[in-house]
Every structure is written in C-alpha cells, then in structure tokens.
Amino acid sequence: MPKYLHTQLFTALLFAASTLTGSAASAEQTSSPSYAAIPNGAYSVVAQVRAKPGKEDALRSATLPLIDLVRADPKNLVYFLQEDRAKPGHFVFYEVFASQADFDAHNAMPYVKAWFAKLPELAEGGVDVMRMTILGAPRP
Secondary structure (H helix, E strand, O other): OOHHHHHHHHHHHHHHHHOOOOOOOOOOOOOOOOHHHOOOOOEEEEEEEEEOOOOHHHHHHHHOHHHHHHHOOOOEEEEEEEEOOOOOOEEEEEEEEOOHHHHHHHHOOHHHHHHHHHHHHHEEEEEEEEEEEOOOOOOO
8 A cells, every 4th residue: 555545544443532531522422432442452444435427426425424323333442534625536544443353344334335335336446445443542
C-alpha cells in the first residue's frame, strides 16, 4: 500500500478515535462508544471504497443505511462512516469488534452481503481493508 494511502487511513483513524470522547455527537446518536467496552486486543478495521466516476451519489445512498444497521449490532463496539471532503465518493470506514469472529459474523449479515453485491456496479476496485489490533484498551 502506498505511503500516502497509509497516511490518509491513519488520519481517518485518528479522527474517528478523537470523536469517541467528543461531545459533538450526532443528534441522531443516543449513546456513544465507551473506551471501557473495548477489550485489549479488540479487532479493528479501517477500510475504504471509492465510487466509480458518476456513481458517487449512488454509492453514498447504498452505504448510508449501514450506519444504523451496524451500530445496532450488539457485537459492534464502534462504527464510523466517513467521506473525504475533497473527493466525494471516497468513503472510509472505521469499525471495532471484540474479536475477529464478531467481525466475521458481521460480514455474514444479509445487509452486508447485499451491500458488497452492489459494489461491482458502484465502486472502483472493491474495498481496501486494513485489519488491526486495538492497543492500550482499558484492562479490568
């Protein structure tokens, strides 16, 4: 992966992490993630997908419903969907699950499979995923 891409993903990750403690939560969001709920070694994913030219709005429309669906999953600890302000149609996902098994179960959900099925028409090159481990999470 090119260094500039690592920098972009790292910046997105830092932004997402910084919002965990912020008080500017969305009016729609009634609860916020808690650091205490994230176990040391939790399974984290930063992923990105880019819309094909002219498909930015269609990919956004197909992707926005994931926010409520994923956040409603009791196995999901943190979920952020972000869009690059300078490049509409470039989406970055930040997700945290307690384990890889929880993440795999998430990917097996019908709504996730349905979203992936739309990507050949809407996205360039599919989804680029970095799989990570959370470090420094609170310990009991």
